[in-house]
Amino acid sequence: MYVRQIGPRVIVQTPAKLNLLLEVLARRADGYHELETVMQAISPCDTLEFAPTAGTEITLACRWGWGLVSQGGEASAFGDLPVAEKNIVWRAVAKLRERAGITRGAAISLVKRIPSAAGLGGASSDAAAALMAANLGWRLGFSREQLAALAAEIGSDVPFFLTGGAAICRGRGERIEPLSRSVRLAAVVVRPPVGLATPEVFRHCRPADEPVPAAPLCRALATGQVAEVGKNLHNRLEEFAARLTPWIGRLRNEFARQGTLGHQMTGSGSSYFGLCHSARQARRVASRLRARRIGVVFAATSAITNNHLE
Numbered sequence: 427m428y429v430r431q432i433g434p435r436v437i438v439q440t441p442a443k444l445n446l447l448l449e450v451l452a453r454r455a456d457g458y459h460e461l462e463t464v465m466q467a468i469s470p471c472d473t474l475e476f477a478p479t480a481g482t483e484i485t486l487a488c489r490w491g492w493g494l495v496s497q498g499g500e501a502s503a504f505g506d507l508p509v510a511e512k513n514i515v516w517r518a519v520a521k522l523r524e525r526a527g528i529t530r531g532a533a534i535s536l537v538k539r540i541p542s543a544a545g546l547g548g549a550s551s552d553a554a555a556a557l558m559a560a561n562l563g564w565r566l567g568f569s570r571e572q573l574a575a576l577a578a579e580i581g582s583d584v585p586f587f588l589t590g591g592a593a594i595c596r597g598r599g600e601r602i603e604p605l606s607r608s609v610r611l612a613a614v615v616v617r618p619p620v621g622l623a624t625p626e627v628f629r630h631c632r633p634a635d636e637p638v639p640a641a642p643l644c645r646a647l648a649t650g651q652v653a654e655v656g657k658n659l660h661n662r663l664e665e666f667a668a669r670l671t672p673w674i675g676r677l678r679n680e681f682a683r684q685g686t687l688g689h690q691m692t693g694s695g696s697s698y699f700g701l702c703h704s705a706r707q708a709r710r711v712a713s714r715l716r717a718r719r720i721g722v723v724f725a726a727t728s729a730i731t732n733n734h735l736e
């Protein structure tokens with residue numbers, strides 16, 4: 427997350443994420459699943475602008491970024507764009523305001539470049555950006571811990587985006603342990619024309635009989651061995667998502683021919699990514715896959731951060 431403050435306005439570039447590893451450990455009594463997942467913040471970023479207003483209303487203007495529109499054609503090709511109260515951004519800001527016990531208003535604008543229903547964390551990232559921006563813009567002075575607790579109430583992936591970088595996440599996904607030293611990663615991501623709803627994928631999944639440990643992947647990240655990172659990718663949800671849409675199998679076949687270091691679905695899908703040894707290779711693979719007309723294709727790299735709460 428990259429945060430700038432210009433007078434009372436706060437502008438946040440907030441990234442997507444990839445799940446380099448996602449293991450489902452158990453089904454919980456509260457309906458959630460106990461996870462161990464390694465997440466990496468990546469480009470592209472959504473842009474959220476927050477401006478305090480004199481009134482009491484919270485307004486949200488939201489649109490898709492041109493890059494996505496030019497590739498995806500119809501907006502429905504890369505996801506819904508919920509308005510006002512239906513948008514997680516609006517709800518996050520309203521919740522923070524309620525918790526702070528104030529009634530101040532805000533005008534928020536959001537440009538989305540991260541496709542939705544994609545396993546890329548777009549909505550969660552926007553919610554984290556909104557919390558960060560409102561905390562600064564309204565000068566609320568909430569601590570990192572307070573914001574993280576609020577973030578976890580909004581969604582399991584939201585706390586990760588307050589930290590960014592690479593992290594191992596446990597519990598529902600809301601318990602974050604940042605991975606201190608991480609290697610710069612390049613990837614190609616494809617969001618097929620069909621999205622997947624997270625609850626639906628989790629409903630169909632079964633916890634692992636023999637969980638894949640995260641340690642080898644974390645070691646590879648810490649020592650900068652990108653090829654080893656590629657060999658240790660894992661996503662337990664992929665086999666279950668593949669039963670819900672033929673796109674996962676199709677993307678697996680497409681990536682198998684591209685010579686990447688490793689490839690898999692991210693999060694609960696429907697996006698699929700290949701890890702590359704360089705940004706150059708990622709751009710090359712992206713242009714080959716674009717010609718295949720399999721959805722929105724982009725080359726990504728690990729995202730930068732200047733998180734104000736560090």
Ligand code: C5P
Nearest residue numbers: 457458459461581582598599624625628
């Ligand atoms: O926390 P969030 O609202 O993002 O989760 C969306 C849905 O995904 C949950 O309602 C649940 O069905 C499923 N989920 C799960 N286990 C997790 C995270 C999400 O079952 N650890």
